[in-house]
Amino acid sequence: MEQFEYKNYLDNIVLQLREQFVDSSLMVFNFRDEGKSLVSGLFSLYGITVKDYPCQYLGCPLLPLEMVLHFLRLSERWLMLEGQQNFLLMHCEKGGWPVLAFMLAGLLLYMKQYNGEERTLVMVYKQAPKELLQMLTTLNPQPSHLRYLQYICKMDDELEWPIQPIPFTLDCVILREVPNFDGVGGCRPIVRVYGQDFLTVDKRCNVMLPPSKPRKHARRYKQQADNISVKLNVGSCVQGDVVLECLHIDDSLEDERLMFRVMFNTYFIQSHILPLNFENIDVSWDAEQRFTKKFKAEVLFSEFDGESDASTEVASDYDDEVEVGSIDVFFEAVEIFSNLDSQEGQRDAEILSITSTECSPRAELMKTAPFSHFDMEIGLGGSQKNKIDGMVLSLENHSEFDVKELESLFAIAPKTKGGSKSDGASKSLGSKPDKVHLIDLRRANNTEIMLTKIKMPLPDMMSAALALDDSVLDADQLENLIKFCPTKEEMELLKNYTGDKETLGKCEQFFLELMKVPRVESKFRIFAFKIQFQSQIRDVRKNLLTVSSACEELRGSEKLKVIMEKILFLGNKLNQGTPRGQALGFRLDSLLKLTDTRANNSRMTLMHFLCKGLADKSPHLLDFYEEFVNLEAASKLQLKALAEEQQAVVKGLQKVEQELAASESDGPVSEVFRKTLKEFTDASGADVRSLSALYAEVGKSADALAYYFGEDPAKCPFEQVTSTLLNFVGLFRKAHEENIKQIEADKKKAQKEAEKEANQDRTPVKSKDGLVDRSPRSPFK
Numbered sequence: 001m002e003q004f005e006y007k008n009y010l011d012n013i014v015l016q017l018r019e020q021f022v023d024s025s026l027m028v029f030n031f032r033d034e035g036k037s038l039v040s041g042l043f044s045l046y047g048i049t050v051k052d053y054p055c056q057y058l059g060c061p062l063l064p065l066e067m068v069l070h071f072l073r074l075s076e077r078w079l080m081l082e083g084q085q086n087f088l089l090m091h092c093e094k095g096g097w098p099v100l101a102f103m104l105a106g107l108l109l110y111m112k113q114y115n116g117e118e119r120t121l122v123m124v125y126k127q128a129p130k131e132l133l134q135m136l137t138t139l140n141p142q143p144s145h146l147r148y149l150q151y152i153c154k155m156d157d158e159l160e161w162p163i164q165p166i167p168f169t170l171d172c173v174i175l176r177e178v179p180n181f182d183g184v185g186g187c188r189p190i191v192r193v194y195g196q197d198f199l200t201v202d203k204r205c206n207v208m209l210p211p212s213k214p215r216k217h218a219r220r221y222k223q224q225a226d227n228i229s230v231k232l233n234v235g236s237c238v239q240g241d242v243v244l245e246c247l248h249i250d251d252s253l254e255d256e257r258l259m260f261r262v263m264f265n266t267y268f269i270q271s272h273i274l275p276l277n278f279e280n281i282d283v284s285w286d287a288e289q290r291f292t293k294k295f296k297a298e299v300l301f302s303e304f305d306g307e308s309d310a311s312t313e314v315a316s317d318y319d320d321e322v323e324v325g326s327i328d329v330f331f332e333a334v335e336i337f338s339n340l341d342s343q344e345g346q347r348d349a350e351i352l353s354i355t356s357t358e359c360s361p362r363a364e365l366m367k368t369a370p371f372s373h374f375d376m377e378i379g380l381g382g383s384q385k386n387k388i389d390g391m392v393l394s395l396e397n398h399s400e401f402d403v404k405e406l407e408s409l410f411a412i413a414p415k416t417k418g419g420s421k422s423d424g425a426s427k428s429l430g431s432k433p434d435k436v437h438l439i440d441l442r443r444a445n446n447t448e449i450m451l452t453k454i455k456m457p458l459p460d461m462m463s464a465a466l467a468l469d470d471s472v473l474d475a476d477q478l479e480n481l482i483k484f485c486p487t488k489e490e491m492e493l494l495k496n497y498t499g500d501k502e503t504l505g506k507c508e509q510f511f512l513e514l515m516k517v518p519r520v521e522s523k524f525r526i527f528a529f530k531i532q533f534q535s536q537i538r539d540v541r542k543n544l545l546t547v548s549s550a551c552e553e554l555r556g557s558e559k560l561k562v563i564m565e566k567i568l569f570l571g572n573k574l575n576q577g578t579p580r581g582q583a584l585g586f587r588l589d590s591l592l593k594l595t596d597t598r599a600n601n602s603r604m605t606l607m608h609f610l611c612k613g614l615a616d617k618s619p620h621l622l623d624f625y626e627e628f629v630n631l632e633a634a635s636k637l638q639l640k641a642l643a644e645e646q647q648a649v650v651k652g653l654q655k656v657e658q659e660l661a662a663s664e665s666d667g668p669v670s671e672v673f674r675k676t677l678k679e680f681t682d683a684s685g686a687d688v689r690s691l692s693a694l695y696a697e698v699g700k701s702a703d704a705l706a707y708y709f710g711e712d713p714a715k716c717p718f719e720q721v722t723s724t725l726l727n728f729v730g731l732f733r734k735a736h737e738e739n740i741k742q743i744e745a746d747k748k749k750a751q752k753e754a755e756k757e758a759n760q761d762r763t764p765v766k767s768k769d770g771l772v773d774r775s776p777r778s779p780f781k
Contacts, residue, residue, distance in 0.1 A: 010042050015592065017087065022720060024085045025638060027078055029071070031055045031096035031103070039091055045730050047635040047723060053103075057241065058194040060263045060282075061098035061141045062148060064241040071103060072110045072152070079111070084640050098137055101125055102145045106152050117149035139282040144263040147280065151268055165240035166266045167304035173246065175230040176296035178221045179259055180289075181248035186222030187259065188249045191232050195242040218249045237304055241265050244299065259283070259290075262299070274299040435505045438493050444507035450480045451510060458513040465524065466517065466673045468680070470531045478528040485521040486511040518666050519659070523673065526659050529652045530680055537687050540645045543637050544691075544698045550634035550722060551701040555708050559624035566613070567594070570606065588709050588716060591728040595735070607735040615739065622736060625729040635722040639702060646695045653688050656681055 017026060028050045030039045040050045053071065057063055063071075078086050092100040105114075105121045114120040121142065125133065133141075173191050181187040221230050232246075243263045247256045260281040264274060276297040283291060437444060454461055454477055464472035465481070473481075486494070494511055497504070501512065514520045554560065571590070572583055574597070594607040614621050625631075660677050663670040702718035709721060 006038065007042055010039075013089075014043075014046055014048070017089075018720075018723070019589075021085065021087065022715070023717065024087050025719075026087050026089060027051065028089045028091055029053060029075070029103075030091045030093065031100045032093035033095055037093065039093065045727070047632070047726060049636075053099075055092065055096035055099045057263075058243045060144060060243050060261065061137055062102060062144055062263050063099060065148065065151060065265045065267075066240075068103070068106060068148065068152070069155070072107060075107055076111060084638070095136055097128060097132060098141050098145075101128070101133075102141075102148070105145070106149055109149060110152055117146050117153060121145055121149060134285050139258065139261055139284055140287075141282055143280040144261070144282050147264060151265060154268070166269070167237065167239040168266050168269065168272070168301040169304050170234045170236045170238045170242075170244075171300045171302050172234055173232045173244070174298045174300065175232070175246075176298075177292060177294060178230060179248075179291050179295065181257060181259055182220065182222075182250075184222065186220055188218050188220040188251075189230065189232060189259065190218050190247050190249055190256075191234050192245045192247065193234060193236045193238060193242060194245070195238050196240050218253065238301075239266055239304075260287075266301075269301055272301040272303075274301075434503075436497075436499060436503045437505045437508070438497060439490060439505070439507050439511070444505060447484045447507040447510060450484055451506065453477065453480070458510060462513060462517065465527055466670065468527050468530055468673065468676045470527075473527070475528055475531045478524055478531070482521060482524045482528065484510075485514060485524065491515055517669055519662065522655075522659050523663075523670075526656050526677065529656065530677075533649070533652070533680075533684060533687075536645065536649055537691055540642060540649065541691060541694060543642055544694050546630050546633050547637060547639070547642070547718065548698045548701050550628070550630040551698075551705045551718075553628050553630060554705060554721075554725065557624060557627050559621050559627065562618070563610075563614070563621055563624060567591070567610065570610065574606075585710050588711055588721065588724050591724060592731065595731055605735065607731055608739055611732065611736040611739050615736070625733070628725075628729070631722060631726055631729070635719070635726045637719075639699070639718050642698075643695070646691060649691060650688055653681070653684060656684075 014026070017024070026046075026048050028039065028043055028048055030037060030050055031053050032039075033055055037050075037052060040052065043050050051074070053063065053067070055061065075088055079088060090100055090104060101124045102121070105117075105124045108114045108120055108124075109117065114123070125142075170193060175189065178186055241263065242265070243261065245261050246259045248259050249256050260283045262274075262276060262281055276299065278291050278293055278295045281297070439447070454473075456464075456472075461473070465478075490511060494508060494515065501509075504512070517523065567590075568583065568586060571580075571586060575583070594610065595605050597606040598604070599609070611622070656677065660674065660681060663674050663677070666674075703713040705718060706713040706716050706721055709716075711721065
C-alpha cells in the first residue's frame, strides 16, 4: 500500500471512530521495528497519542516481562478511566503481527475478558491468516507466547513491580531424545543463551552469553535406544528474561540450523529446573519430521555465586560420532560414581564417560569428598587400577600412612552462618540467633528491596516524614513507603507477637517503626500531596489558560468567519434547487467533508476549489490559521481530565485539613507534623480557591465556543470542536500546497509544449529545387 493510500486508510478509521463515539478519546499502541515510524506522524495530525513498542526481543517475537506489564497497566488505566469512555487502537508495522497478537491476548486475560491462555491466544491468532504468522516467523512462537501468558495469569495483584529478578547459573541443558537434523537420525548440538548481562555496569546491555562449547568441540549424537539423553554444559549467568537457542552444526562446523528456541523469565523458575517437551518449545513449522512427540528436555540451574566467575567447561577432542546410552544408565552412573570402592560402581562409571560426555567425573568427586581439594586427574580405565600415561598404579592400602591422621588434618570444617570458623570459636564468640519472619516472604523481600533505595536509618526517615521535609524524602520514595505500609492484618500479627522483637526481620522492624505513628499511611499521603501541590496547581492552571486562549483566538478570528461564509456560499450553490440550497449555516463537521466532494473530471475536491478561489481573490485569508497559536495544544486536552485534576487538588486539601484536625489528639509524636501542616494549609487555601474560579470561567468559555459555531456543547464538546478545527486546518493547508504544486506542474508542462512547438517550427524544409529553406514556416497556407 502506497503512503498516500495508507494515510487515507487511517483517516477513514479515525473519522469513523469519532463519528460513532463522539465523546471518546483514542490512544494508539504501535508495534514496530527500529527506524522511522509512519504511524506516529499520521496520528499526530489528529492529536492522538501514539505509544511505540518493539516487535521482538533478542530475535524472539516477544517482549520482556517488565515491558509487558507496563503495557498492561497503562492499557488498564486508560480503558478504566473513571467518567470517560476511552478507546485503544493496537497497530503493527511490518513484522509486528506476532507480538501484537501476544500483547492483545495478554490484555484480554489481564482484564479478565477471557479465560484460558491457549484458547485466548488461538482466538487472536485466527484474526489473521495462518500463513501470515508462518511468513513472519521461522519458528512457531506459540509455546513461548503461552509461557508468558501463564506468567501474566500467575502474577499476584499485590506483587510490586518491577521485581528484583532472580539470578541463576544456567548449568546445562539435557536432551532426553536426539532430534534428527543430520539426515541419519542424529544431530551435533550447541547451546546459545541470550539475555541481560547483569555482571556489567550497563544493565540495559543485552548480550549473547557464552555458548557451552566452542564449535570445534561440538559432537555428533545419534539415536540407538528408545530413551537416550545428551547433556550440554552451559555455565552462563542468567537473570530476568532469557532466550535459549539449541542449534545443529553441520560436519564442516560452519553452517548451523536452529533446532528449537525457548524464552523464559528466571523469576518463575521452580526447583532449579525448567522442564520442556515438544509442546512448549518454539520449533520450525515442519518440525514434526525431525522431532518425535516423546521429545523432552530439561534446563538445569543452580544458585548464582556472585563471588565466583562462571566458567565454561571445554572438553577434549573426541571421535566425530558418539552413541548415547539410555537415560536410566545416566542417572545410575552418577549415583554409583560417588562410591569408588565398588567394582560394579567402577564399571558403571565407565558407562558414564560414554553416556554423558559433558559430565566431568572429577567434578562429581569434588562434590562428594569431604576433604581439601588436591588437583589430581582421575581416570576410570580399570576395575581396581588407575591408568595414567600407560603406568599401572595400584590402589591397595599403604600402611606407612596413618589414615586417621590424614583425615583429621585435611578434613574440611563445616561452614556455619557466622563464617568459616570452627565450632569452638563460634560458640565462644556466640552465634547470632536466626531472624524471625512473620510477614509473607515475598512481601518482606519486596519491602527490604524498597528500603535499600532510601538508605537512612528508620528513625531518621520517620523524623523527616513527620517534619514534611522534602529535602530528605522525595515523591517517589514516599510513593514506595505508602505501598509498603502494614495492613491491618499485619499490624495485628506484630501486636500479638510476644517474643524478642530484636530477633524480627528487617521488614518486621520497619513495620514496627511505622506503627509508632497513628495513621501513618494517611500522613505519608499528606506529605506526598504537599510535595506535588505546587506542580499540580501550576500544571492545571497552565492547561486551563491554554483552553481559554484557544477559545478567544477562535471566536475572535475575522478571517475564519469570512472563510466560513464562503464555504456556506459554495454549499448553497451546489445544493441549489434542493431544500438545503438556502441554508443559513452548517454543522461544524461539514468542514471535514470538503475533501470528500470531488469534481466530475479531475482530482480536484471542493477543498481545492475553495483554496484556489481564495488564492485568486482573497490571498490575505490563506494564513488564517496563524492566529490560532494555542489550538493544537488545546486539542490535546480533555476538559473532563482537567476537571478531575482540579477536583483532586480540592479533595486533597480537604484531606489535609481532616488529618490536621485528627492529629490534635496524637500527642507529642505529631507535634512537628501539626505545626508544619498548619502553615501549609494557610498558604494553599487561596491557591485552590483561585484555581476553582479559573476552572469555572474556562468551562463557560468552552461552552460559548460551541455555541459560537452553532453547536450544542452537550453533543459537540470542546474537545470535538478543537479537534475538528485542527483537522480542517491540516486539510486546508494540504489542499493549498497541492494547488501550488499543480500550478507549477502546469507551467512546466506548458513551457515544454511551447518549446516543442518552437522546435518544430525551426525544422529545415527542402524546396522544390533542392535547396534548404531555413526560414520559419508561415502559419497560413
